[in-house]
Amino acid sequence: MTSLPSIPPAKRLGLVIDLDTCVGCHACAVSCKEWNTGGHVAPLPDTDPYGKDVDGVWLNRVHGFEAEADSSSNMAGRTVYFPRSCLHCEEAPCVTVCPTGASYKRGEDGIVLVDEDKCIGCKLCSWACPYGAREFDGDGGVMKKCTLCIDRIYNENLEPAERQPACVNACPARARHFGDFNDPDSDVSQLTAERGGVELLAEMGLKPTNRYLPPRSSATVGDGASLEDAADAGGFLGWIDRVLSR
Amino acid sequence: MQPAYSVIFLTTATGTGYGLLALLGILRATGDLPDDRAFGVFALGLALALISAGLLASTAHLGRPERAWRALSQWRSSWLSREGVLAIIGYGPAALFAYGWLLLQQNDGIWAMAGWGAALLSVATVYSTSMIYRSLAAIPRWHHPLVPWNYLILALATGALWLNAVLAPFVSGHALLQAICFAALAAAWLLKIAYWRAIDSAVGDSTIASATGLESFGAVRPLDPPHVQDNYLLKEMGFAVARKHAEKLRRLTHLLAFLAPLVLIVLQAATSGQVSLMVAALAAVSVSIGVVLERWLFFAEAQHKVMLYYGADRI
Ligand code: SF4
Ligand code: SF4
Ligand code: SF4
Numbered sequence: 001m002t003s004l005p006s007i008p009p010a011k012r013l014g015l016v017i018d019l020d021t022c023v024g025c026h027a028c029a030v031s032c033k034e035w036n037t038g039g040h041v042a043p044l045p046d047t048d049p050y051g052k053d054v055d056g057v058w059l060n061r062v063h064g065f066e067a068e069a070d071s072s073s074n075m076a077g078r079t080v081y082f083p084r085s086c087l088h089c090e091e092a093p094c095v096t097v098c099p100t101g102a103s104y105k106r107g108e109d110g111i112v113l114v115d116e117d118k119c120i121g122c123k124l125c126s127w128a129c130p131y132g133a134r135e136f137d138g139d140g141g142v143m144k145k146c147t148l149c150i151d152r153i154y155n156e157n158l159e160p161a162e163r164q165p166a167c168v169n170a171c172p173a174r175a176r177h178f179g180d181f182n183d184p185d186s187d188v189s190q191l192t193a194e195r196g197g198v199e200l201l202a203e204m205g206l207k208p209t210n211r212y213l214p215p216r217s218s219a220t221v222g223d224g225a226s227l228e229d230a231a232d233a234g235g236f237l238g239w240i241d242r243v244l245s246r
Numbered sequence: 247m248q249p250a251y252s253v254i255f256l257t258t259a260t261g262t263g264y265g266l267l268a269l270l271g272i273l274r275a276t277g278d279l280p281d282d283r284a285f286g287v288f289a290l291g292l293a294l295a296l297i298s299a300g301l302l303a304s305t306a307h308l309g310r311p312e313r314a315w316r317a318l319s320q321w322r323s324s325w326l327s328r329e330g331v332l333a334i335i336g337y338g339p340a341a342l343f344a345y346g347w348l349l350l351q352q353n354d355g356i357w358a359m360a361g362w363g364a365a366l367l368s369v370a371t372v373y374s375t376s377m378i379y380r381s382l383a384a385i386p387r388w389h390h391p392l393v394p395w396n397y398l399i400l401a402l403a404t405g406a407l408w409l410n411a412v413l414a415p416f417v418s419g420h421a422l423l424q425a426i427c428f429a430a431l432a433a434a435w436l437l438k439i440a441y442w443r444a445i446d447s448a449v450g451d452s453t454i455a456s457a458t459g460l461e462s463f464g465a466v467r468p469l470d471p472p473h474v475q476d477n478y479l480l481k482e483m484g485f486a487v488a489r490k491h492a493e494k495l496r497r498l499t500h501l502l503a504f505l506a507p508l509v510l511i512v513l514q515a516a517t518s519g520q521v522s523l524m525v526a527a528l529a530a531v532s533v534s535i536g537v538v539l540e541r542w543l544f545f546a547e548a549q550h551k552v553m554l555y556y557g558a559d560r561i
Contacts, residue, residue, distance in 0.1 A: 002320045002323050002324060003322060003323045019458075019459065019460070024470065029472075053475060054474075054475050055475060055476070055477060055478070056477075057478070058473075058477070061472035061473065061477075062472050063458075063468065063470070063471070063472045063555055064468070064469040064470025064471075064472075065454075065458060065460065065466050065467065065468055065469055066466070066467045066468075066469040067460050067463035067464070067465075067466050068463055068464030068465045068466070068467075069463070069464055070462065070463050070464040073462040073463075075462050075463050075464075077463070077464070079469060080458070080460060080466075081470075082458055082555075084472070084555060093381075093382070093383065093384070096323045096324065097323075097324055097325070097326065097378075097381065097382070098320060098324055099316075099317035099318075099319070099320050099324045099326040099327035099330065100313070100316040100317055100319060100320060100327075101316070101319055101320050102316075118313070118316055119309070119310065119313075120308045120309065120310045120311070120313045120314055120316055120317055121308050121309015121310050122307075122308055122309075122317070122326065123307075123309075123482065124324075124326055124378070126478075126479075126482065127247075127382055127384065127385065127482075127483075127550070128382055128383075128384055129384060129552075130383070130384035130452070130550075130551035130552060131457075131552065131555075132479045132483070132552030132555060135477065135478045135479065136309065136478045136482070137309075138309070138478075140309070141308070141309025141310040142309055142310065143309075198459040198461075199459075200456070200457055200458070200459055201452055201456055201457055201551065202456065203451050203452060203456060204383060204384075204452065204551075212458075212459040214459055214460065214462060215460075
């Protein structure tokens with residue numbers, strides 16, 4: 001059925017992405033591509049990979065934005081790197097539009113997946129997703145998307161510490177965290193609560209599972225004391241100031 | 247959005263075919279169309295050919311056309327699935343209606359019901375097609391209450407004009423049909439004007455800041471792109487038509503889809519014989535070219551919210 005699960009999933013697995021610490025190195029995107037081109041949704045084909053018209057399927061893309069300072073919120077301007085992948089929405093429109101049942105949301109953990117044996121490649125789900133989380137594979141004629149690395153997180157052949165999405169493991173800045181949002185003690189729940197994790201495009205009401213931690217305020221840079229008038233300060237500094245001001 | 251020719255053809259051809267079939271079904275049942283077999287073969291043949299060609303074209307843009315049958319399974323949740331199911335069910339009453347008309351020359355009782363049934367399913371199928379677009383909140387210009395009306399009335403108008411063209415050699419001066427053509431064209435024109443006004447003045451509720459969670463900053467601008475060449479998203483959703491081209495195409499649509507056919511329908515009523523036939527045919531050709539332009543613009547002018555990540559400020 002491409003209806004959404006009728007009862008809320010027991011677990012709500014997803015990612016927290018820290019926009020404060022992400023350095024824009026693309027390690028998550030590259031490791032995602034590497035793992036998944038041999039994983040559950042393999043392959044992730046490239047067309048003309050070494051030619052002039054490089055194109056290919058990626059499940060994770062890293063954008064760079066320039067955010068201006070804002071005095072009312074006391075935020076200094078800065079560069080923000082922004083990884084974008086499926087947010088495993090609770091009200092996923094990509095699931096309900098699918099005519100074949102290929103696009104579905106799992107009842108047990110809320111992960112949104114594509115069953116490639118059923119997909120007819122109508123692309124409607126990619127039109128329905130406002131986050132651009134789905135990319136069409138022209139070679140296989142089917143839709144691809146982030147699987148939350150289901151073939152890692154439940155993989156008993158991996159060491160327990162390795163049972164994390166490839167992108168989370170790869171991040172050198174520890175900007176990505178994986179866990180269950182239904183568990184108030186999980187890392188992801190705690191980080192979201194502490195740092196005010198935000199829902200992207202909240203106005204659309206799709207209730208994305210993944211949360212983004214906004215950059216911390218760094219408005220203290222350049223706020224150091226200035227040396228202007230030290231005549232009243234006394235001591236050596238006061239003496240220098242008095243001498244130089246004569 | 248990228249205007250895919252198969253989808254433009256699908257929606258305009260099936261729209262015209264279903265409009266034509268619905269009018270045939272109703273006007274036969276009410277006794278307003280002749281028994282004439284030759285006319286029946288032409289008119290019904292045209293309707294079913296347009297519908298079938300459109301449906302076949304729709305499978306052409308699939309990645310895996312051989313699995314198209316799977317699209318019939320999710321009618322409980324998906325408008326695309328509903329469209330497919332209704333299209334197939336629709337062949338039932340249409341075949342019965344054709345049998346009653348072409349072989350038995352009947353238009354009452356069960357044959358009239360078959361006509362009404364074919365009409366009802368035609369309307370339901372066009373409505374489902376329109377709801378595929380209407381239901382996509384990620385594309386605000388499609389997620390608009392006028393969209394289904396737009397599709398339905400244009401299907402009626404194009405179907406009526408083609409019926410008028412096919413009927414002209416058999417019945418000269420069918421006043422009721424000409425009135426339907428005129429009213430449908432006028433209504434479709436007003437709706438289109440209202441729709442264009444609405445989307446031109448609409449202010450999107452999503453911004454680059456709400457898309458990135460950077461609302462506590464001042465202006466947010468894209469800096470480093472995630473990739474250096476267009477990917478699937480940019481090819482499919484990034485298509486944008488320059489404003490001056492869109493304006494030119496809108497003017498052409500006003501002319502070919504609405505103004506010219508309206509004038510020609512009036513002219514047809516005022517003329518007779520060969521001239522009248524030619525004018526009726528010209529009106530049908532004009533409205534069809536106009537509706538293809540209209541549908542091209544419907545795609546080309548639609549903005550997808552994913553473009554917020556690729557440089558759009560507000561959608
Ligand atoms: S991010 Fe897009 S693809 Fe993922 S669940 Fe939400 S709507 Fe679907
Ligand atoms: S492309 Fe595949 S998964 Fe997406 S809506 Fe179509 S059939 Fe479903
Ligand atoms: S969870 Fe896995 S599939 Fe999803 S973005 Fe990370 S690496 Fe890619």
